[in-house]
Amino acid sequence: MLKPFLANGILMEKTFKVGQFYSQHKERFKLSLFTEEHTLESLIVSHEVSRPGLILCGFTKRFAYNRTLIFGETEIVYLENLSQKKLNSYIETMCSFDIPCMVVSKSLKPPELMVEVANRQKIPVLGTALGTQEFARKLSGFLEQYFTPHTFVHGSLADVYGVGLMYIGASGIGKSECVLDLVERGHRLVCDDVIHISRVGENTLVGMADEKFAHHMEIRGLGIIDIFRLFGIRAVRSRKRIEVVVELVHWKEKVAFDRTGLADRNTKILGVELPLVQVPLVSGKNITVISEVIAMNYLLKLKGYHSAKEFNRRLLEEMGQDSYIDELSE
Amino acid sequence: MPSLTAEVKIQNKLGLHARPAAMLVQTTNKFKSEILIKKNDMEVNAKSILGIMMLAAEYGSRLVLTVSGKDAEEALRAVRELFERKFDEKEKENA
Numbered sequence: 265m266l267k268p269f270l271a272n273g274i275l276m277e278k279t280f281k282v283g284q285f286y287s288q289h290k291e292r293f294k295l296s297l298f299t300e301e302h303t304l305e306s307l308i309v310s311h312e313v314s315r316p317g318l319i320l321c322g323f324t325k326r327f328a329y330n331r332t333l334i335f336g337e338t339e340i341v342y343l344e345n346l347s348q349k350k351l352n353s354y355i356e357t358m359c360s361f362d363i364p365c366m367v368v369s370k371s372l373k374p375p376e377l378m379v380e381v382a383n384r385q386k387i388p389v390l391g392t393a394l395g396t397q398e399f400a401r402k403l404s405g406f407l408e409q410y411f412t413p414h415t416f417v418h419g420s421l422a423d424v425y426g427v428g429l430m431y432i433g434a435s436g437i438g439k440s441e442c443v444l445d446l447v448e449r450g451h452r453l454v455c456d457d458v459i460h461i462s463r464v465g466e467n468t469l470v471g472m473a474d475e476k477f478a479h480h481m482e483i484r485g486l487g488i489i490d491i492f493r494l495f496g497i498r499a500v501r502s503r504k505r506i507e508v509v510v511e512l513v514h515w516k517e518k519v520a521f522d523r524t525g526l527a528d529r530n531t532k533i534l535g536v537e538l539p540l541v542q543v544p545l546v547s548g549k550n551i552t553v554i555s556e557v558i559a560m561n562y563l564l565k566l567k568g569y570h571s572a573k574e575f576n577r578r579l580l581e582e583m584g585q586d587s588y589i590d591e592l593s594e
Numbered sequence: 595m596p597s598l599t600a601e602v603k604i605q606n607k608l609g610l611h612a613r614p615a616a617m618l619v620q621t622t623n624k625f626k627s628e629i630l631i632k633k634n635d636m637e638v639n640a641k642s643i644l645g646i647m648m649l650a651a652e653y654g655s656r657l658v659l660t661v662s663g664k665d666a667e668e669a670l671r672a673v674r675e676l677f678e679r680k681f682d683e684k685e686k687e688n689a
Binding site for chain 2: 435457477
């Protein structure tokens with residue numbers, strides 16, 4: 265058996281400079297800046313946002329400092345009512361942590377001391393005209409989308425009978441040609457060459473084409489072609505859930521390929537398991553029809569019908585080995 | 595198996611457009627090693643011309659090459675050489 269495929273796409277780490285957030289989304293989040301410009305170098309590293317909570321009474325245990333902290337009216341009024349001594353002590357304690365960003369909502373003004381200490385500790389303090397809940401909800405959704413795990417895989421993605429088939433394999437093995445053939449038969453291209461994959465929720469991978477260069481392919485000998493212009497709107501789609509990975513491999517005499525299909529094989533991308541089918545290539549083989557069968561077989565399995573297992577069940581029945589059916593068909 | 599990384603800078607004025615991208619894939623495909631090329635948070639296979647062009651790597655941008663395989667050293671040398679000779683871009687093209 266060939267080694268199962270591991271996506272070369274590694275998890276791409278993302279960070280987000282507060283300055284970038286401030287300059288690009290100033291209007292959307294109605295932002296202003298209290299601290300000096302140099303604090304904008306700070307990096308947001310997590311999608312999580314939270315309220316400061318007990319850190320404002322100097323309680324440092326379990327303080328989730330690596331999140332964006334939102335100060336609403338409650339926090340600001342509380343801080344204003346503290347004695348100068350306490351305020352000084354609590355603010356110093358809080359700002360000694362490496363907080364990525366603090367935001368004061370409802371157009372409120374943070375205490376001057378807070379801005380002073382934040383400047384010194386290089387923590388940006390932003391203001392927003394939005395209400396606390398509204399801002400928290402919007403920011404959380406925005407950051408979640410920004411920090412969603414994503415990667416790039418070299419391959420092609422097509423929608424075959426509604427099933428997302430992702431083709432992988434060595435450069436030049438014929439992934440694009442296979443997908444071109446599928447398009448010609450009425451299936452749809454999502455993207456060729458570079459698949460941008462995002463994990464949505466825990467178990468779903470979605471492949472997307474690059475916005476600017478979508479739906480082009482490179483066919484050896486022809487060069488770059490535009491599938492949308494050539495085949496029209498029915499031949500393309502911009503994103504698709506990835507359901508089966510099809511690895512095209514060179515036929516090797518000594519390598520044993522799966523002959524029964526009894527054991528389902530898997531591969532993992534961004535922590536999500538996907539069924540993997542390895543298809544050996546020999547000249548004259550019609551990979552397009554095989555692709556359609558892979559898609560249909562997947563749909564059958566979803567409906568609870570496993571062709572290989574069913575075949576084996578009948579065989580065992582015929583041989584009078586009914587008692588082994590469950591054991592041998594799993 | 596050796597795995598090497600190196601940073602290269604785009605020194606030709608027009609950036610990695612179709613012609614230099616074609617030169618690059620012609621070079622990378624001569625080698626068995628896996629060659630990846632990365633700009634910011636996007637990493638693509640350096641043997642695929644579309645992928646390289648999608649990087650939209652403009653003049654002055656920095657790319658990270660990761661080469662792994664038996665011929666990694668030769669491959670990396672050949673690729674770096676291409677960047678250094680600015681993909682043979684002619685000065686008049688810059689006008």
